[in-house]
Structure formats: structure tokens, C-alpha cells
Amino acid sequence: MAYLEEAKGAKRHAPAALRNREPILGILKQELPEWGLVLELASGSGEHALYFAEHMRGLEWQPSDPDPQALASIAAYHADYNGEGGGVNLRKPLQLDAASPNWPVERADAILCINMVHISPWEATAGLFRGAAQILSGKNLPLVLYGPYFEQQVEPAPSNLQFDASLRARDPRWGIRDAEKVDTLASEHGFTRSARYEMPANNLMLVYRTA
Template sequence: MYEDRPPLDPHPLSPYVAWAGHRNRDSILETLKTLLPKNKAHVLEFASGSGMHLHYFAPHFEHLQFHPTDMNEEVFPNIEKLTAESGLGNIRKPRRLDLTQPDTWPDPDEEEFHAIYCINIFQVAPVSIADGMMQCASEVLADDGLLFIYGPFKIDGRFTTPSNEEFDRILRSAGVPEWGLKDTADLNRAAAKHGMKLDKAMDMPANNFALIYRRG
């Protein structure tokens, strides 16, 4: 069903996003199994979109409570529909979270998360959101918590593969200023500003990376 890539469309409910999400979800799941807490804890998802990743992961972590968020409330009915259909009891109601608006972030005095994850967002979002992402993570993560960021990136200004360079060219040809592969160096600078640091960069299938940040 997802062998042929649909036309590029970053809308969270588009066929392209569904194709991309199904393509690598198993490798992400296996990586998360090695990283997410083994005891009861709360996990925050940035940019949940349609909720497809959330509902694929949650059945494998019944001891965890997942908190979906997105800046676009248009996707909330789809997330709630998937939750109702799945019967899962460890997914909270979606809520609005805009990384550029701190007043939409969880209150660290009321909620603490042991893990945050964000999947396939930076190639279609401005790199400036890295600042809000790192600041939010530094405020709401537990001392031993982690921030997991997945997607394709440049490393120190270089493309790691010809296919990633071609993907960047395709994204930029759309004429949307913020589209294109971002550099991990920019994320690391944002992290340092807010007391976070890159703990590990893991190679993933299809020329993607899993970046794990923790408090510095």
C-alpha cells in the first residue's frame, strides 16, 4: 500500500505523511523499546499529527501514559477517533502545544515527563522551533528524562547520503522557506542554550537519525 511514495504534502492527514509514517515505524518502535522508561511514567509527544505513531507505539508500553500534542487542533478529532477505536487506556486526550508559545506548554509544577519524542517534523518546520523544543524539554523533563528526535538531518553542514541531498532538493523546490533538511549543529546550539546536550546520535534505516538529548 505504501510502496509508491505519494506527492509531497506535509499536512498531517495527507497520504504522503501516512506513507512516511508507516515506512519506518517499526525501526522507531524497536529503538524506543531500548530508551523509554521500564516503570510507570508519562511520555509527551510533540507534533502528534494524525496520531498514527502514538497509536502504533502505545500498545507496546502499557505501563506508560502517552500525552499527544499538536499546534494544529484540526488533527484532534482524528487522534480521538483512533483512541476510541483502539480501546487503549494509556493515551490521554490531545492538547494544543505550540513550541513558539510557552503559555501552551505543560506546567512543570503540575506535570513531569520521563520522555518526550518528536518524529519527522524538522524537514518541514523552521529550525527556530528547536529553541522552543529544547526550552520546553528542559522545563518539563524529569532529571533522568530524554528527548528523542527522529528524522533526516545534515551533520555539520554536510549531507550524509546522496539520497538525503536529493530529498532536500525536492523539499526546497516546493518554494516554502522552512522546508529542507536541518543541521544537527543548529539543534545542538539550541540545546546548549537551555541546559540540554546531545547524548547519542543513532543511525536509522532510510538514512534517518535518532537524536537523544538529555540535560547537560
């Protein structure tokens, strides 16, 4: 995800976050539990975590990212929210690489991952489901993915084909994934896809749940 420098300190701004946050929030209100801890992987600028924490105050939000600049941006938004904003349900960010076998989180009630699967090696998605299986310890707990996907029997949007080509040109390990391949990976770790939502700009939200 591309960031634009903000005038204030370490904060970064992701234009896509402003465009898609309301549609994503609408689905999260349907799919996430009313209470508990939500772990967000690849939080990027931190704007999503801030927005969702503001609008779902019954949930505690744990943002994370492997990138130091992203972590600094998240921490800056966290400081404002927990200071001037009066919020208490947004935690400080954790450095977490989805591909790592050891996550700095012992348990969660839900996991959210926005725009990571196509901008990372496949090993990161495999690590995402492996780690999620370890920390989502209850039944019917959600793992929610957002981003572009290719699907069998669905004609791909030309913009997604172009985007996929540009991603692979930047890094051959990146690219839009086949939803069915993600489903297979999910099942290997005890997850079943429970919902599919069409989102703006030819994106999808895929919801997987523990058995």
C-alpha cells in the same frame, strides 16, 4: 507530512508511520523510562502515538499537534484505542505549537518529536528545546528526535539533498538541519546529546538528555 484520507471519519493515514514505527519502537524501548508520561509533539495522524501506546503500556502517552485536522485524526484513533482497544494509557490530544512560549503541559518524563524539525521554521525547534527544559524536571530525562539531518564529516545522501531542496522550495523556512547546530541549541537549554542511531531511509534518531 502528507496524509491520505481514510474511509472512516476524521482519521488520517501517514504511509511513513507504517514504515518506520517498528524501528523507532525498538529504539524507544532502549531510551525511554519504563514508567511515566511521554509527551509527543507534532503527532500528525496519531498513528505513532497509538502504536507506541499499544506496545509500551507502562508509559502514558500524551499526543499533541497544532493542526486541527491532525487533532481530529488523533482523537479518532484515541477513541478506538480507549474504547474497542481497551487501552487506558493514551490521552486525548492537546493543541500545542512547539514555538509557543506557553505549553499546556506542566511536566513530563520524556519527550518524543518525529519528523517536525525539518518541516517547520527553526523557531519551532528552538521552542521545542525551550519548552522541554521547562517540563522535563528530573535528571537524565530524554528528548528524542527522529528525522533527516545533515552531519559534518558525513557525506549527505543524494536523496536527502533532493528532499532538502524540495522542502526549501515549498517554504524557505523549512529544510534539513545540521545535527551539530541542533546540538548547540540543545546545550543552550541544558541538554546533552547522549545517543545517535542510524535509521531507515537516511534518517537519524538523536537522543538528548537533561543534566
